[in-house]
Amino acid sequence: MATRHFLTLLDLTPDELDYLIQRAIKIKTDLKAQGPVYTPLPNRTLAMIFEKSSTRTRVSFETGMAQFGGHALFLSPRDTQLGRGEPIEDTARVLSEMVDAVMIRTFSHAGLETYASASSVPVINALSDDYHPCQLLADVMTWTELRGSVKGRTAVWIGDGNNMCHSWINAARQFDFNLRICCPKGYEPREDILAAAGDRVTLLHDPQAAVQDVDLITTDVWASMGQEEEQAKREADFAGFQVSEAMLDKAKSDVLFLHCLPAHRGEEISHTLLDDPRAVVWQEAGNRLHAQKALIEFLLLGRINEK
Structure with a gap:
């Protein structure tokens, strides 16, 4: 099987993604x-x-590899020649001779693509400045576990048009649900990513209107890693975009709330929202383990034909 990478949700077909969700649920069970x-x-x-x-x-x-009988090796820039200026492609070629797969959590998505282009073993995007596809596997898995098929349903993203928002846009395309994006003006997602989704995604600026009758509400911190110096400005710009229990009340009666965590209580969410039974963030966080195990298994072994 040719080497497959997982840099965005678009690297797999909708059928393969559906398989991964069901496989992750089976692995968890x-x-x-x-x-x-x-x-x-x-x-x-x-x-x-x-x-x-x-x-x-x-x-x-790390836990997933241990449970699968394998080994995970932690590398930081301080521990590798990447931190001393070795070209990305050279590191990729060296590690391809030694390990079976590589997971990268980084800043530059272009750098991640460069690494993958030189790697002969699967490369997994564990977060870049542009996308966070592994989180979306866990999110869709959680939604599916609790509410069945997500096809045709409606989710709303409230907050910054960041890497998580970009992956939610790709998820709407690949898993065939509708997505409303609600952000302050000036914080919209990238135009090319939004345009590629067509009418699957709607852009709004009024949170109270955006949450009406939706099946799922999700958000993220207002200032991501590397944006701490913008904290005060962002708090002002995002005034009125805090997700609260009252906001969930405007959605469907069986609405779910997701957050990739860590959450800043009192900022993007109310202080008590995570205690609400409609918030399923702990199950969502735990599902990172199972969804990523299914992903690693697929990239290394292909589909598992169960009898």
Whole structure:
């Protein structure tokens, strides 16, 4: 099988993504019932390159490889020649000779693409400045577990048109649901990503109108990593965009709330929103483990034909 990378949701077909969601649910169900007895990747190694800090990403990938019988190797710029100026392509070629797959959490998406172009083993985007596709696998998995097929349903993204927003746009295309994006003027997502989604995505600027009768509401912090100096300005610009229990009340009665975490209580969400039963962020966070296990299995072994 030719080397497959997972840099955005568009790298897999809708059918393959649907398979991954169902496979992740099966992996999770079996793990809860039997423990980590399914070990299809003995002696396989995943290199994890972190240029941005992480809790959920590192723990989920490292635990997933351990449960699969493999090994995860943590690499930071301080630990590698990347931090000393080695060309990205050279690092990619070297690691391809030593490990079975590479996970990268970085800033530049173009740099990630450069790395993947030189890699002969699968490369997984664990977050770049433009996309966060692994989070969307967990998000759609959570939505599917709790509400069934997401096809034809409606989600609303409230907040910055950032990397998470871009991946939600791609998810609407690939999983065939409708997405409303509600952001302050000046914080819209990239025009080319938005345009590619066609009428699947609608852009709005009024949060109270955007949440009417939707199936799911999601958001993210107002200032992402690297934007801390913009915090005060962003707090002012995003006034009125805080997601609260009252906002959820305007949606459908069975609405779900997602957040990729970490959350800033009292900023993009009300202080008590995560305590609301409609907020399923802890299940969502845990599903990073299972969705990424399904992804790694697919990239290394292909589809698993279950009897």
